[in-house]
Amino acid sequence: xxxxxxxxxxxxxxxxxxxxxxxxxxxxxxxxxxxxxxxxxxxxxxxxxxxxxxxxxxxxxxxxxxxxxxxxxxxxxxxxxxxxxxxxxxxxxxxxxxxxxxxxxxxxxxxxxxxxxxxxxxxxxxxxxxxxxxxxxxxxxxxxxxxxxxxxxxxxxxxxxxxxxxxxxxxxxxxxxxxxxxxxxxxxxxxxxxxxxxxxxxxxxxxxxxxxxxxxxxxxxxxxxxxxxxxxxxxxxxxxxxxxxxxxxxxxxxxxxxxxxxxxxxxxxxxxxxxxxxxxxxxxxxxxxxxxxxxxxxxxxxxxxxxxxxxxxxxxxxx
Amino acid sequence: xxxxxxxxxxxxxxxxxxxxxxxxxxxxxxxxxxxxxxxxxxxxxxxxxxxxxxxxxxxxxxxxxxxxxxxxxxxxxxxxxxxxxxxxxxxxxxxxxxxxxxxxxxxxxxxxxxxxxxxxxxxxxxxxxxxxxxxxxxxxxxxxxxxxxxxxxxxxxxxxxxxxxxxxxxxxxxxxxxxxxxxxxxxxxxxxxxxxxxxxxxxxxxxxxxxxxxxxxxxxxxxxxxxxxxxxxxxxxxxxxxxxxxxxxxxxxxxxxxxxxxxxxxxxxxxxxxxxxxxxxxxxxxxxxxxxxxxxxxxxxxxxxxxxxxxxxxxxxxxxxxxxxxxxxxxxxxx
Numbered sequence: 001x002x003x004x005x006x007x008x009x010x011x012x013x014x015x016x017x018x019x020x021x022x023x024x025x026x027x028x029x030x031x032x033x034x035x036x037x038x039x040x041x042x043x044x045x046x047x048x049x050x051x052x053x054x055x056x057x058x059x060x061x062x063x064x065x066x067x068x069x070x071x072x073x074x075x076x077x078x079x080x081x082x083x084x085x086x087x088x089x090x091x092x093x094x095x096x097x098x099x100x101x102x103x104x105x106x107x108x109x110x111x112x113x114x115x116x117x118x119x120x121x122x123x124x125x126x127x128x129x130x131x132x133x134x135x136x137x138x139x140x141x142x143x144x145x146x147x148x149x150x151x152x153x154x155x156x157x158x159x160x161x162x163x164x165x166x167x168x169x170x171x172x173x174x175x176x177x178x179x180x181x182x183x184x185x186x187x188x189x190x191x192x193x194x195x196x197x198x199x200x201x202x203x204x205x206x207x208x209x210x211x212x213x214x215x216x217x218x219x220x221x222x223x224x225x226x227x228x229x230x231x232x233x234x235x236x237x238x239x240x241x242x243x244x245x246x247x248x249x250x251x252x253x254x255x256x257x258x259x260x261x262x263x264x265x266x267x268x269x270x271x272x273x274x275x276x277x278x279x280x281x282x283x284x285x286x287x288x289x290x291x292x293x294x295x296x297x298x299x300x301x302x303x304x305x306x307x308x309x310x311x312x313x314x315x316x317x318x319x
Numbered sequence: 320x321x322x323x324x325x326x327x328x329x330x331x332x333x334x335x336x337x338x339x340x341x342x343x344x345x346x347x348x349x350x351x352x353x354x355x356x357x358x359x360x361x362x363x364x365x366x367x368x369x370x371x372x373x374x375x376x377x378x379x380x381x382x383x384x385x386x387x388x389x390x391x392x393x394x395x396x397x398x399x400x401x402x403x404x405x406x407x408x409x410x411x412x413x414x415x416x417x418x419x420x421x422x423x424x425x426x427x428x429x430x431x432x433x434x435x436x437x438x439x440x441x442x443x444x445x446x447x448x449x450x451x452x453x454x455x456x457x458x459x460x461x462x463x464x465x466x467x468x469x470x471x472x473x474x475x476x477x478x479x480x481x482x483x484x485x486x487x488x489x490x491x492x493x494x495x496x497x498x499x500x501x502x503x504x505x506x507x508x509x510x511x512x513x514x515x516x517x518x519x520x521x522x523x524x525x526x527x528x529x530x531x532x533x534x535x536x537x538x539x540x541x542x543x544x545x546x547x548x549x550x551x552x553x554x555x556x557x558x559x560x561x562x563x564x565x566x567x568x569x570x571x572x573x574x575x576x577x578x579x580x581x582x583x584x585x586x587x588x589x590x591x592x593x594x595x596x597x598x599x600x601x602x603x604x605x606x607x608x609x610x611x612x613x614x615x616x617x618x619x620x621x622x623x624x625x626x627x628x629x630x631x632x633x634x635x636x637x638x639x640x641x642x643x644x645x646x647x648x649x650x651x652x653x654x
Contacts (some may be wrong), residue, residue: 265548
């Protein structure tokens, strides 16, 4: 069995806002093995991006890690001082492709200038050496090496996204978190980026956490899928299990709401209502106000993740 | 196809590009972005006609031309037999807009953040002079909100847009379009900014309203799965042209044009067993600029089947290959 590169145990990250405590990441545990891609899905506001930032050791203020542990390659990163995190962990051990990062490239610097910054900081490389390295990675993501001399406005959206991916890989991290890396891209470009990520997974043995709300895209790449709802993982397991034998009503509904390209669907299902406010989440199962099968127990007690099948867990009283 | 309600004939929209002073002095020719370049289609009454394509293919421009937010460079648009391009005075355009409404992509920017929901919905009524008293207008507003399942309306009319969710906002935008009782609605990517779970809800709602109110939709989208689900007819656009058009199922299940095939192969499907397979995408390169449109078939530089000497020099015609199924390609039947 492949060793695990990322171990998360009982992780809690709360935002301490003026209006109250938002429990964005509430008691999550999972492991990611070397060379594995875990998809993380859920509606907006379920805490999936917050989890990404937390794993990077940089919860957005006023967020704070309350408790729990995150081990990357065996090393505990919760509680490490900021300068150690910055020097030894971020980008070296774990890196992130931020949502919309392709629009965050600085328009007045060349692509190369922006890419080599981490190499100069972290590895103390000379400019030439760093540029060489950047060019190597640009080729790896399917771009021509002389892109380093271009400015962001000279590149198309797909090319910019490739630059971002190359930058995230520069310091050879163990784990890459990709937060909605294909939103805002056209279908064809989106498929090309997914192909690229599949290639990187295979060639570099990259371990990845792929965050998106789109279950169709997730199916294209994930070995394992975790479904989040209101700050909790409510179902987690191998992709086939999640897509073909979903156990949690929320997962079932999410899957039934996707229009299929080659199938006739008379009526799409949808989940009425909205995800709950995370300052005062509903008592019991957080999904119960929207769940068609809610029973009395669902309103009172919170269900724990139960093993439904081998390596397939779901948190629901119906199981 | 049902009796056509909207007819678009040889529609063109060219946007001029500004020349710099030096360019003008040098006598450089005027250049144009050919956003919509000679397209024709018909939309049947109470049907959904989808315009599908990548960004920059001219689908939104077409939608804006239909609503008269833009004036065409050439071509005609007929709604219920009336030539829309002839309407010039403010009164005529206003009367037309009462029949034709638009829903925009982004409910976060299409609704004035300083308006309460009540004001958002009252505005079209005031513009068109519908409802003499505030009470009358209130009744219409409540009815429209109930129609889009924002209930009870009295809980929502006092709220500002930031106080409701994205899905609700898009439903308010739909209510704003519906309140005038239009016959035709241009829906420009109405669900692309929404979460997948909410997309289904909004699409279902739009479908239901089609049955209930007898509206016809021009559905503009880049998403072929929702187009297949929601529409009766699909037209695939590429660089300002319709390259394939026909009944939704035929276009999706039996695509004729290489571009349609490439688009279809790129659509992600929730089938995890193919996760380690690198997808074959029968397309190369990137969309060229609409300023320098390639000669011949405009798709030929990206087409994997392109035959030099034919595709790069001769412009293909839109031909009906089977009943109601059109495509614009020299190589149909040979690929």
